[in-house]
Amino acid sequence: MDRVGIIGYGHMGSMLVNGFLSSGVLGIDEIMVASKRQESMDACAAAWPGIGIARTNRELARQCRLIIIAVRPQETRGVLNEIASVMDGDEHVVSLAAGISLEDLEGLFSGSVTRVVPTATSAVGQGTTLVCHGRQVGMLDALRAEGLFSSIGNVALVDEVNLPAATLLSSCGPGLLAAIIEELAGATARASGLEAGRALVLTTEMAAATAAYLRETGKTPGDLVEEVATGGGVTEAGVQRLRERLPGVFDGTVAAMLERYGTVGK
Ligand SMILES: NC(=O)c1ccc[n+]([C@@H]2O[C@H](COP(=O)([O-])OP(=O)(O)OC[C@H]3O[C@@H](n4cnc5c(N)ncnc54)[C@H](OP(=O)(O)O)[C@@H]3O)[C@@H](O)[C@H]2O)c1
Known part of the structure; x- marks a missing residue:
C-alpha cells in the first residue's frame, strides 16, 4: 500500500x-x-x-x-x-x-x-x-x-535561496511574536499593577485581533498605526518610542538569526 x-x-x-x-x-x-x-x-x-x-x-x-x-x-x-x-x-x-x-x-x-x-x-x-x-x-x-x-x-x-529569510518569518516568527507579547504584557503589569495573567490574556487577544484586522481589511501596518495613533495621544507616544529603538533591535535580531541559520545542520 x-x-x-x-x-x-x-x-x-x-x-x-x-x-x-x-x-x-x-x-x-x-x-x-x-x-x-x-x-x-x-x-x-x-x-x-x-x-x-x-x-x-x-x-x-x-x-x-x-x-x-x-x-x-x-x-x-x-x-x-x-x-x-x-x-x-x-x-x-x-x-x-x-x-x-x-x-x-x-x-x-x-x-x-x-x-x-x-x-x-x-x-x-x-x-x-x-x-x-x-x-x-x-x-x-x-x-x-x-x-x-x-x-x-x-x-x-x-x-531555496529565500528559504532562510522566509523561515525566520513564518516558522521562527511565532516564537518572536510570543516573546514580544510576553514583554508587552509584562511591562504593562509592572508599570500599572494590572494582574500579570490578565495583562497576558489582553495582550494575546489584541495580537490575534490585530493580525485578523490587517488580513481582513488588507490595510498595511502603517495604515493601522495612523488610525490608532491620533496626534498627541497615548498610542502616538508609544509608537514614537518604538520607532526610535525597534529598527536597531530588529536589524540585530534578524542578523543573529540568519547567522545561526547558516550553522544549523552542519
Ligand atoms: N519545532 C518547530 O517549530 C519546527 C518548525 C519547522 C521545522 N522544524 C524542523 O522539524 C524537524 C523536527 O523538529 P522537532 O521540533 O519536531 O524536533 P523534536 O521534537 O526533537 O523531534 C525529533 C524527533 O526525531 C526522532 N528521532 C531522532 N533520531 C531518530 C532516528 N534516528 N530515527 C527515528 N526518529 C528519530 C526523535 O524520536 P524519539 O522521540 O523517539 O527519541 C524525536 O521525537 C527539525 O528538522 C526542525 O528543524 C521544526
Missing part, C-alpha cells in the same frame, strides 16, 4: 500526524510512523489507535513512497543514509531539516526531494508551511505534498 511515512514523532512529527488525520486528508490506514524511542511510538499508537507503527526506519521506507523526515537537522543525514539502501529511487522524500540543502539531500538518495518548513501554529490550522521542491520532483508528487500540507494551514512555494 502507498502510505505516507513520517520518521520522527517529536513536536513536528506528532503535529503532522494529528493534522493530517484530524483534517481527514489521510485515513488511519494511509499513514505510518517510525521514531527512535519505544515511548514515542507507544504515545503515537495510544493517540491514534490502529495507526501503522514501523519497528525501524527501514521498515517504514520499504512501505511508503512519500517519506517525511521529521528528525532534527543533525540527525537527518543519518536517517537518510540508513533508509537509502532499501529505497528504489521512486520515493519522494520530504525533509523538514533547516540548513540541509536540496543538493545535499539529493546527494544522499537517488529519488526526488522536497524541503518543507512547517510552523508550530499549524497545530491549530494557522500559519504558512514553506515548500521548496527539488528539480526531480514530478508534478503529481509536488501536488500531493502540497495538498497534504495545505490541510494544516497555508502553503507557500519558496525558492
Whole structure:
C-alpha cells in the first residue's frame, strides 16, 4: 500500500500526524510512523489507535513512497543514509531539516526531494508551511505534498535561496511574536499593577485581533498605526518610542538569526 511515512514523532512529527488525520486528508490506514524511542511510538499508537507503527526506519521506507523526515537537522543525514539502501529511487522524500540543502539531500538518495518548513501554529490550522521542491520532483508528487500540507494551514512555494529569510518569518516568527507579547504584557503589569495573567490574556487577544484586522481589511501596518495613533495621544507616544529603538533591535535580531541559520545542520 502507498502510505505516507513520517520518521520522527517529536513536536513536528506528532503535529503532522494529528493534522493530517484530524483534517481527514489521510485515513488511519494511509499513514505510518517510525521514531527512535519505544515511548514515542507507544504515545503515537495510544493517540491514534490502529495507526501503522514501523519497528525501524527501514521498515517504514520499504512501505511508503512519500517519506517525511521529521528528525532534527543533525540527525537527518543519518536517517537518510540508513533508509537509502532499501529505497528504489521512486520515493519522494520530504525533509523538514533547516540548513540541509536540496543538493545535499539529493546527494544522499537517488529519488526526488522536497524541503518543507512547517510552523508550530499549524497545530491549530494557522500559519504558512514553506515548500521548496527539488528539480526531480514530478508534478503529481509536488501536488500531493502540497495538498497534504495545505490541510494544516497555508502553503507557500519558496525558492531555496529565500528559504532562510522566509523561515525566520513564518516558522521562527511565532516564537518572536510570543516573546514580544510576553514583554508587552509584562511591562504593562509592572508599570500599572494590572494582574500579570490578565495583562497576558489582553495582550494575546489584541495580537490575534490585530493580525485578523490587517488580513481582513488588507490595510498595511502603517495604515493601522495612523488610525490608532491620533496626534498627541497615548498610542502616538508609544509608537514614537518604538520607532526610535525597534529598527536597531530588529536589524540585530534578524542578523543573529540568519547567522545561526547558516550553522544549523552542519
Ligand atoms: N519545532 C518547530 O517549530 C519546527 C518548525 C519547522 C521545522 N522544524 C524542523 O522539524 C524537524 C523536527 O523538529 P522537532 O521540533 O519536531 O524536533 P523534536 O521534537 O526533537 O523531534 C525529533 C524527533 O526525531 C526522532 N528521532 C531522532 N533520531 C531518530 C532516528 N534516528 N530515527 C527515528 N526518529 C528519530 C526523535 O524520536 P524519539 O522521540 O523517539 O527519541 C524525536 O521525537 C527539525 O528538522 C526542525 O528543524 C521544526
